[in-house]
Amino acid sequence: MAAIRVASTSFTIRASTSSSSSFSSSCYNFCPSVFTKFGFGLSYAATPLSFSRGKRMAHSITRAALGLTEPKKIDPPKISFSAKEIDLVEWKGDILAVGVTEKDMEKDENLAFKNVILQKLDLHLGGLLSEASSEEDFTGKAGQSTVLRLAGVGLKRVGLIGLGAASARTAYRSLGESVAAAAKTSQASSVGITLASSDGIAAELKPSTASAIATGAILGMFDDNRFKSESKKPALESIDIIGLGTGPEIEKKLKYAKDVCSGIILGKELVNAPANVLTPGVLAEEATRIASEHNDVFTAKILDVEQCKELKMGSYLAVAAASSHPPHFIHLCYKPPGGTIRKKLALVGKGLTFDCGGYNIKTGPGCMIELMKFDMGGSAAVLGAAKALGQIKPDGVEVHFIVAACENMISGSGMRPGDILTASNGKTIEVNNTDAEGRLTLADALIYACNQGAEKIVDLATLTGACIVALGPSIAGVFTTNDDLAEEVFRASENGGEKLWRLPLEETYWESMKSGVADMVNTGGREGGAITAALFLKQFVDEKVQWMHIDMAGPVWNGKKKSATGFGVSTLVEWVLNNSS
Structure with a gap:
């Protein structure tokens, strides 16, 4: 089998301060023979990442990486x-x-x-x-x-x-x-x-x-x-x-x-786009375009591999290590036009543009590997909400939209079962299942969100099949220790017409997540899988921060229509607006 060449670039993107929707980027091009060593022993040959310029609709995803598939430009309903x-x-x-x-x-x-x-x-x-x-x-x-x-x-x-x-x-x-x-x-x-x-x-x-x-x-x-x-x-x-x-x-x-x-339509389009079209880099470009179109209230920062290494994001980078598409850590920041900020919020979305399971590859009936393009449904909800809020422009609230975008693939440089990873807060994780990768990317994303000074954080992820088993295809599972935050989000979901159900954060289940050689393992077995996943995420959130995890593995996709639902956007927009007053 031919070796897989992995590309990496160092660049930072910020939304233009002019009225133009184009954006500036600084790309440093390296000789293909140069290798960048990760702290956990992964190496990448670097090639430049190119971005198209000029104003395009947010839903017109850029050219496919393979398959010669280019999406047609379509306009959303204009009624x-x-x-x-x-x-x-x-x-x-x-x-x-x-x-x-x-x-x-x-x-x-x-x-x-x-x-x-x-x-x-x-x-x-x-x-x-x-x-x-x-x-x-x-x-x-x-x-x-x-x-x-x-x-x-x-x-x-x-x-x-x-x-x-x-x-x-x-x-x-x-x-x-x-x-x-x-x-x-x-x-x-x-x-x-x-x-x-x-x-x-x-x-x-x-x-x-x-x-x-x-x-x-x-x-x-x-x-x-x-x-x-x-x-x-x-x-x-x-x-x-x-x-x-x-x-x-x-x-x-x-x-x-x-x-x-x-925003819902953007979310649907992002989830519907196949992995040979929507790569981590393209997802980052879509995020940057949102900021460029609303540069009076948005700034955008896209962190590359080197910048993530500087922040010690070992958990996130390990997941990304095997893919030929480099990871892109997305951070959009909304600040109200009036300048007055009474609350600081963060929305964190899981951004796996494709998940094959890694060395614990998805196999057998019901594994849904052919649908794993929807494993970035959390990021689609977050970016869809960003698009809508950029048009609504609520006062009094600062909002951080954060996505650790990458693919979970297989190669000689990929993460292995048994590897020990170090997250950016210093906690160590023994990988006992490479297919429990979303929580590894969210770990560093949640730490980053806390470091932005967010008082309340809501993360959304297509995290576990266990949540689908528990609640079916139409209801998302909610985990939080904060009753006030639960009340806020449930009120927003009722107004947004989306179904949530609160599940317990049973602390005694953490016993199954302990490792003999590290601080924790990344999975705790089949029983209560959605709960142990939420308990894992909890280890990476500051205790002073109000936090909620939404497992949206079921309602992200409509099996009958065979397409994305745009789930999460309505609830997030309502929640942010309720916090702006």
Whole structure:
């Protein structure tokens, strides 16, 4: 087998202070025969790393490392939203969609709707709604929908979308997604969305309801077709949200929905991008581009191998040692435009752009090695949140976005089972499983975050299969010793429409993590694997810092759709905003 040549460069990147989105870099090029020795005995032949210049969309990932695969440039959905208070029968457009609960679908003895809005709309349509709902047994259950084609009434189609027994934020987001699906099927350009029971929603909740609907519609219209040879561009241009009020507050919430969705879409694109396209260097470039596009509030620092060595990041560098793509330690710093800082936060994301497991290589059914491009889902959530917050620009809070990006591969210079690593806080780790690599990279990332003066740290990682076994594919596991922080993040997740479940940090389980020759091992066996992983991370966080670990191995990926979910972005943005007030 041919030897693997590993590239390394020394460079520092900072966001430009001008309005240009290009950035400056300092690259030191070495003769290929020169070797850089790591402190733990790894050697690399150095070659230069090149960056493309000029403004590009954040989702247009740079050229592939191999396979000749270059993603097409696609634009995310560009939909204009308007909040309106008009009579439904006067609205004109391609699709009028009405969200209905099961109660809204109740009828009297004459099979006429009891709901006033449905009654009026049905009368305008000559009884088509009541007739169709009876024939199709449409009762308003969540997931149900019926769309009718019309003629001569100013509408091309009218649809009823089921919300279930009760309305909630997730139901309203699903309403937006269902309308988007109908719009894509019919190639509609203009859509109106309303609720049959909008009068029952408290006035202060109507802007948030409109925001949830808009979020669902934007994400529902998004298809990641960058790697498909053919794709159809959606026709939807405008959505009118009817009956939920008008004015500055609802307009603000609709803009917020657009900003957060831009971050979610970036997160999806980063996770969907294959490892031959999204390398650690490309992930660093994407991060730097975020800072360049919002250089009034962001600075970017990308640490190379030598700089990480100076910081004694032996745990992180050991994981990166076998890959032909050098590691890139990413640090974005957000500072509010007003200059007043009341709280300092850090968001840390696991950034394994591919994980083969190392010498404990992933084998057998269920190992999911073919999906290990999603092992950087934590970093995608962190960078997606950075993009959204760069547009929202909250006051009063400084935020550090930190990613130790690398690949976990196999070569003669790679980390071996039995090796002892030294993290940047001096603690030593005996590697008893090279496939438990994410926690090794996060160890040095968490130490770095503490050194930035962060008062609160949230890390996100696709860390353990054990968490998927415990909570399934839709719920992330949460670990923290701080009840106040738990309350903050859970409140943010409810507003963001994402599911979290708190699991215990059982200290007695630490016994299984002790080593006979080092301070600790990096895995503690099959039982309670998600808990022992969190306990491992806890060793690298300052006791004075409020810290939370989110294991998002399940919800990072939608198995049915075979694509990324963008999980984590909504919760992180909400949490930062709640800390900014």
